[in-house]
Amino acid sequence: MHGAAQRLATHAEQILGAPLPVRLRAWDGTEHGPPGTPVIVVRNRRALRRILFKPGELGLVRAWVAGDLAVEGDLYEALELLAGVVWESSRPPLGPLAAARDPQVRAAALGLARLAGPLPPPPPPPEEAPLRRRLGSRHSKGRDRQAISHHYDVGNDFYERVLGPSMVYSCAYWQDGASLESAQRDKLDLICRKLGLGPGMRLLDVGCGWGSMALHAAREYGVQVVGVTLSREQAAYARRRAAEQGLADRVEIRVQDYRDVRDGPYDAISSIGMAEHVGTVRYLEYAEDLYALLKPGGRLLNHQIARRPQDDESAYHVDAFIDAYVFPDGELAPVGSTVTQLERAGFEVRDLEALREHYALTLRAWVRNLQTHWEECVRLAGAGRARVWLLYMAASALSFERNRIGVNQVLAVRTPAEGRPGLPLRTRKWTALSARGDTGRGGTSPDRPDGASRDGRQDEARRRDEPYGRATGPGDDGATPAPRSPESV
Numbered sequence: 001m002h003g004a005a006q007r008l009a010t011h012a013e014q015i016l017g018a019p020l021p022v023r024l025r026a027w028d029g030t031e032h033g034p035p036g037t038p039v040i041v042v043r044n045r046r047a048l049r050r051i052l053f054k055p056g057e058l059g060l061v062r063a064w065v066a067g068d069l070a071v072e073g074d075l076y077e078a079l080e081l082l083a084g085v086v087w088e089s090s091r092p093p094l095g096p097l098a099a100a101r102d103p104q105v106r107a108a109a110l111g112l113a114r115l116a117g118p119l120p121p122p123p124p125p126p127e128e129a130p131l132r133r134r135l136g137s138r139h140s141k142g143r144d145r146q147a148i149s150h151h152y153d154v155g156n157d158f159y160e161r162v163l164g165p166s167m168v169y170s171c172a173y174w175q176d177g178a179s180l181e182s183a184q185r186d187k188l189d190l191i192c193r194k195l196g197l198g199p200g201m202r203l204l205d206v207g208c209g210w211g212s213m214a215l216h217a218a219r220e221y222g223v224q225v226v227g228v229t230l231s232r233e234q235a236a237y238a239r240r241r242a243a244e245q246g247l248a249d250r251v252e253i254r255v256q257d258y259r260d261v262r263d264g265p266y267d268a269i270s271s272i273g274m275a276e277h278v279g280t281v282r283y284l285e286y287a288e289d290l291y292a293l294l295k296p297g298g299r300l301l302n303h304q305i306a307r308r309p310q311d312d313e314s315a316y317h318v319d320a321f322i323d324a325y326v327f328p329d330g331e332l333a334p335v336g337s338t339v340t341q342l343e344r345a346g347f348e349v350r351d352l353e354a355l356r357e358h359y360a361l362t363l364r365a366w367v368r369n370l371q372t373h374w375e376e377c378v379r380l381a382g383a384g385r386a387r388v389w390l391l392y393m394a395a396s397a398l399s400f401e402r403n404r405i406g407v408n409q410v411l412a413v414r415t416p417a418e419g420r421p422g423l424p425l426r427t428r429k430w431t432a433l434s435a436r437g438d439t440g441r442g443g444t445s446p447d448r449p450d451g452a453s454r455d456g457r458q459d460e461a462r463r464r465d466e467p468y469g470r471a472t473g474p475g476d477d478g479a480t481p482a483p484r485s486p487e488s489v
Helices: 004-016 045-053 057-065 075-085 096-101 103-116 141-152 156-163 180-195 212-221 232-244 280-293 320-326 335-344 356-372 374-381 383-401 429-435 458-465
Strands: 023-025 039-042 069-072 202-206 224-229 251-255 266-272 294-307 348-354 405-413
Touching (some): 004 023, 004 039, 004 103, 045 057, 045 103, 075 383, 180 212, 180 294, 180 356, 180 405, 180 429, 202 212, 212 224, 212 232, 212 251, 232 251, 280 294, 280 335, 294 335, 335 348, 356 374, 356 383, 356 405, 374 383
Parallel strands (some): 023 039, 202 224, 202 266, 266 294
Antiparallel strands (some): 039 069, 294 405, 348 405
């Protein structure tokens, strides 16, 4: 009689219509499949019951999060190999009725049921946030607070191990030889340069996280910052950091929905990795609210993950794993839709920079941090939560690398009626300046935090080179090449 691994592989291949590209090891110790590939370990029959009672991605994820499934070997390689037969197969997925009518699939499902045993399906892992537990209408203030708490109130100590000392939870900006910390600092500084920050200005940081952007802008550019977040744990952490760095008089952190901010106008707004939570039905409202909070000539930097457009946009649905375990109610939109909504709200979009490869590098760095501190992360957040993050970050890194999703910085301006936005004529000089490594200084000069040029000729430079905006700093000539992503980090 064949062992459980071979029987599993046979039934799975009948359902998938293709050979399994990975090796299987079953609970009875038997193995089957191509040697030299990652091994999918089916630790118990309970894993099969999870998959049978919730076919598709969610059943597999439940088994993974619960520890009923594991991977031995390279997780990235395993996901890439499985993607070709499970998620990216040319064979159209079989619905329940079509599967029931297919004799081969029906026989394979019955074979798996016999292997799984007669016991009832196990409950979902406690890390899951099923729809029935969510209160309020989608993207209401109360439900958004609940979704943010599910994702971010995991424990600041856990995030410190994963994100590193910078505590920046968004795509870094990589240069050759960069570390995660320097790449995150360069990203924050790039945003400050794009926003044209300087002493005395007011910045609103929407979805401020653990305060890294607010602290960088206040410390390096001398601005007054209001940061808003729906996470109480993030807010407490950010306030403590501001006090420790002597910035409490310049950085105010609020537990507040951006829709409730009423103390504008602001000179600039940063929204970094927050708009993914807004949702399609609320996006125009989001854009209009931020537009109303800006002074004429004020700038918005919107840093947001984007998906590829679909032929039928009405058919878009949120990934089951992400919705249940990572970002409840989160939604991705094509970058073109984002630009359109910003323009409908009144903004003039002046620059768009795609950072897709940069996010893949960032995620791989976070995965290394998680694996390095695995035992601590399990102790701090639980084994199930650690498995959620490992799978989510590794799969996301591959999605960015394969151009399934991207991330973009959109610079938009509340352009005054006379049509002068106050921007440099060549916006990509910000990228070039960051590539020089002259970060952490602020203003128009690499040497002066107050933005004054070293030779005192700032007014002359403004008149000569920037008829509609700020003066360029020394060396800001647009000739320095943009940074290249390293081959590995």
